[in-house]
Amino acid sequence: MPYSAEISRQQPTAILFLLDQSASMQEPFGGAEKTGDAAPSRARVLADTVNDLLQNLVLRCAKEEGVRDYFHVGVIGYGQRVRRLVQPTEEYDPGTGLVPISHLADRPQRMEQRVKEVDDGDGGTTETRVKTPIWVDPQAKNGTPMCQALDLAAQSARDWIDQHPHSFPPIVLNVTDGEATDGDPLRYAQELRSFATDDGEVLLFNIHLSASEEAPVELPSAADEVPTDDEYAEVLFQMSSRLPFSMRSAAEQEGYSVTLDTRGFVFNADPVSLVTFLEIGTRPSNLR
Numbered sequence: 001m002p003y004s005a006e007i008s009r010q011q012p013t014a015i016l017f018l019l020d021q022s023a024s025m026q027e028p029f030g031g032a033e034k035t036g037d038a039a040p041s042r043a044r045v046l047a048d049t050v051n052d053l054l055q056n057l058v059l060r061c062a063k064e065e066g067v068r069d070y071f072h073v074g075v076i077g078y079g080q081r082v083r084r085l086v087q088p089t090e091e092y093d094p095g096t097g098l099v100p101i102s103h104l105a106d107r108p109q110r111m112e113q114r115v116k117e118v119d120d121g122d123g124g125t126t127e128t129r130v131k132t133p134i135w136v137d138p139q140a141k142n143g144t145p146m147c148q149a150l151d152l153a154a155q156s157a158r159d160w161i162d163q164h165p166h167s168f169p170p171i172v173l174n175v176t177d178g179e180a181t182d183g184d185p186l187r188y189a190q191e192l193r194s195f196a197t198d199d200g201e202v203l204l205f206n207i208h209l210s211a212s213e214e215a216p217v218e219l220p221s222a223a224d225e226v227p228t229d230d231e232y233a234e235v236l237f238q239m240s241s242r243l244p245f246s247m248r249s250a251a252e253q254e255g256y257s258v259t260l261d262t263r264g265f266v267f268n269a270d271p272v273s274l275v276t277f278l279e280i281g282t283r284p285s286n287l288r
Helices: 042-060 102-104 146-163 187-196 231-239 245-253 273-280
Strands: 014-019 071-078 082-083 111-121 125-134 171-175 203-208 265-267
Touching: 014 042, 014 146, 042 125, 042 273, 071 102, 071 146, 071 203, 082 102, 082 146, 082 187, 146 171, 146 187, 187 203, 187 231, 187 273, 203 231, 231 265, 245 273, 265 273
Parallel strands: 014 071, 014 171, 171 203, 203 265
Antiparallel strands: 071 082, 111 125
C-alpha cells in the first residue's frame, strides 16, 4: 500500500511550507480573535500558526537524548520575492534547501515571550507567559509569485528524494489568499506532484484564505463541492493531492467525512480550520 513507509531517523520524511506573503496578506483575517479594536492580519495569523506548528513538530521528535531527525523541514515565502525563510547552516547543508528538525530546533531567529492559555489543573485554562521560538515573521508585499514558489519546492523535493528514495514522500503545504500573478500554477503543481519515492508521489495540499462570504469548504472529494463562481478555488482543488489513508484517518478523528477521493484542500479557511488542517497535513504516520 502506498504512503505506508514508517518514518525513522534512517528514513525521515520532508515537510515544506509555501507561504503567501503578497500585499493582500495585510488584510484582516476574518474570524481571528481581535487585539484591541482590530483583527490580526492574515500574515500575522499565518506566521504565528506556522511557528506553533514547527514547535509542535520539534516536540514530537524530542526524546531523552535530544531531538531525533524524523523530519527535514523547509519554509518558502513568496511575495516581494521568493526566498527560503529557513536556511541550512554552513556546517550542515544537505543540498536540498531543507534542514533536519534538530537543526531547526537549535536555531530559531529568536525567542519571544508570548501569552498562551494552559490547563489550570481544575478543568479550565489560565493565561501564562511562555518563551516561544520564532522562525517566521509576517510579511506582506507585492504580488503572488506562486509558480516560482512551486518550482523552488519541486527542486527541493527532487533533490531530497534523490537522497531518500525509500522514505515517505515529501509533504508540501501551500497557504495563499490570492491568485498567482506569474502564470498557471496548475502546471507547476503537477510537475511537483510527479516526483516520487518508492512509497508514493509528493503530496501537495492547499489552504485558501479568503475574504469571500462563501461558506468554507474543507477537504472536498469532488470539484462541484467548491464554489462554481470562483475559478481560482477550482484551480487549487485540481492542484491538491488526495489524502492518503493515514491522513484520512486523522481527518476522521477530527470529525471530517472523507472518502478515497478526498483532497487536501480548504477553501475560505478560518483560523480554526487553518490550524486543524495544517496539523492533519503533517501527520503522515507513526514515528519509529
